[in-house]
Amino acid sequence: MSNKQQVAVLGGGSFGTAIANIVAANGHQTFLWMRDQENAARCQQSRENERYLPGVRLTEGLEVTADLQRAAAATDLVFVSIPSHSFRSVARQLRPYLKSDAMVVSTAKGIEPEGFTLMSDILLQELPEHDIGVLSGPNFAKEIVAMQHTGSVIASESERVCHAVQQILRSETFRVYANTDRGGVELGGALKNIYAIICGMAAAMGAGKNTQAMLLTRSLAEMGRFAGEMGANPMTFLGLAGVGDLILTCTSDLSRNYRVGYQLGQGEPLDAVVSGLGQVAEGVNTLHQVKQKADELGVYMPLVSGLYSILFERRAVADVVRELMLGEQSNDVEYRGA
Ligand SMILES: NC(=O)C1=CN([C@@H]2O[C@H](COP(=O)(O)OP(=O)(O)OC[C@H]3O[C@@H](n4cnc5c(N)ncnc54)[C@H](OP(=O)(O)O)[C@@H]3O)[C@@H](O)[C@H]2O)C=CC1
């Protein structure tokens, strides 16, 4: 692989813009594709993505375009930063333009409802001849562009993908670790959004640090249990894409999912909270999908069930909390390693 690559980032939201800015700052020829021609022209001209990352200057050399063919045609690596609800349709649009050895990496943290499909599995289905991967970790877009020191994970069975992503993104403020457990890394990123809603809700209701610590720890246990049933390596949850992203998202109001929970905890109705956000919060849909899958597989997920019953079955928070606290006594650590 030569030093300088051609890279496309699909999705002009906050995360796509942040990733494109890093890649361009590393001197790679970089395209940021967004669907709306007018927005693309405005961003390209003003050198700012005013709607999603206001006040952040786009790196010189980064080309913003609404022309997918132009963005993708000669590209070595494509990052797909499209929310899960539209991920497949964009992957499908991309297919005719990719050169045969192009690699494709998802950065989305959600699950497609049909068949409980992970984004990287959508890539395998839609782009079967390409090497694929997943980028995930404790990575607020706003902090990345503010040059906060950040760690992330590239997960792929392909060494070529891991190596390329590590080389293309590495900088003094952005460090990428590799993992072969693609499913585990991807589930970590999707599942933590559910627990961020719970933690935001608890914070709004005055929860103290004891409660926060218990919630975080039991969330991690629940995530690992579910992911283990899905074939992931529970040890992945001790890494950046597991406990790392869980801590980040569950403790900060920079998280949209945490903010959704916080507003719910203040008594606002779910529909109003979600429509007022103006950005994607994947956790609400993920909750539906994980609850259904956990029921199907018989996985014990009391926090997921509790949140689901509050949001969709109109159960009172106090009743759910009481039930969780007085439930059958159980053990602290259930996973004891290989
Ligand atoms: N923001 C963050 O800090 C992080 C986000 N992520 C994940 O990255 C993914 C993207 O999130 P993020 O960038 O924050 O989302 P945003 O809500 O900031 O932006 C979503 C972007 O996707 C575009 N989009 C939506 N549907 C389509 C479509 N059908 N075709 C083309 N473009 C479309 C929107 O375009 P338009 O404006 O035209 O509607 C918008 O540019 C999510 O899964 C999220 O969980 C991961 C790590 C960190």
Ligand SMILES: O=C(CO)COP(=O)(O)O
């Ligand atoms: O995934 C994220 C940080 O790692 C962003 O979280 P939100 O989608 O909740 O804002």
